[in-house]
Amino acid sequence: MKAVRLEKGGRPELHEVPTPSDLKSDQLLLKLEMTGICYRDLLTVDGFFPNTKYPITLGHEIAGTVEKVGENVTDFRVGDRVVSLIYEPCGECEDCLAGRENLCRRKKTFGEDIDGSYAEFVRVSQRSLVKVPVGVSPEGAAISACVTGMLLHAYRRASLKEGETVLVTGAGGGVGVHAVQIAKALGCRVIASTTSHWKSTGIRDSGADEVIENSTSLSAEVKKLTSGRGADVVLESVGTPTLSESLRSLAWGGRMVVVGNVNPKPTEMSLGLIILRENAIFGSVSSTRKEVQEALEMTAQHKIHPVIHAVLPLERAGEGHDIMRNRGSLGRVLLKP
Ligand SMILES: [Zn+2]
């Protein structure tokens, strides 16, 4: 089969490799429908994750059809359309048993610890899988674990409620544009911020009530749009470059949830603000099977409309990475084997 592989210190390259043939009893072989390109993949290529098992097949956003099942697979059959979590949980630890498998310390992440989805086929555990409901496109399925399900998890972390005002940073990116849609679907007022003027119309089409473009003082603009009050929740998808202004954009008692960071360098923030205004900052990682299921249902009900910049063949994965690095996409870039 064709697979995009990464050697330590190398660039992603298309190779012909053997199709996985040995399945453990609880594993399945999936034929890929589509896979997403994630900023995390770019960090993997940059060598940011020191425990990556090279050489590795990149990719962790997995939508496919069941091709083969191991002998103890009970819930899935050949031909089922499925989505995988971006990792394989252990299934036995306290967090896994409590339905917080995203926090499993023994989880193995696709494209880092185990071979991923920039390939024609991928081997997955049944513990990672969710069935795709009728009416969900391959695009909607491919973004449901790492984008839309992840965002449902993030908004839950921040206890987002109907009627609240949400600020979404990086609103033109694959994560940001869907963060706008989901906040709107949950009944919130959405202020979106972007550094790319050309993305504004698309962001408004996704439901943003206000779009702040390339602002030198994001917090001042947010205060202006909220009669001085600030945002109840900030969905921070950029990280270090916007964090300080995001914090200043929060209302008293407001919450920030950080889901992404494009710059791994440490950052500084004003602790005084957090104390005096009783602000809270949450980290949020990935999604659980329950949240992927919910994201797929919202997609089937047309509450989520996948915003896809491009669908490229596997051999153009490198070009897809360049589009992401240059912030040249409105929405997600996908690969189709
Ligand atoms: Zn991802």
Ligand SMILES: [Zn+2]
């Ligand atoms: Zn576990």
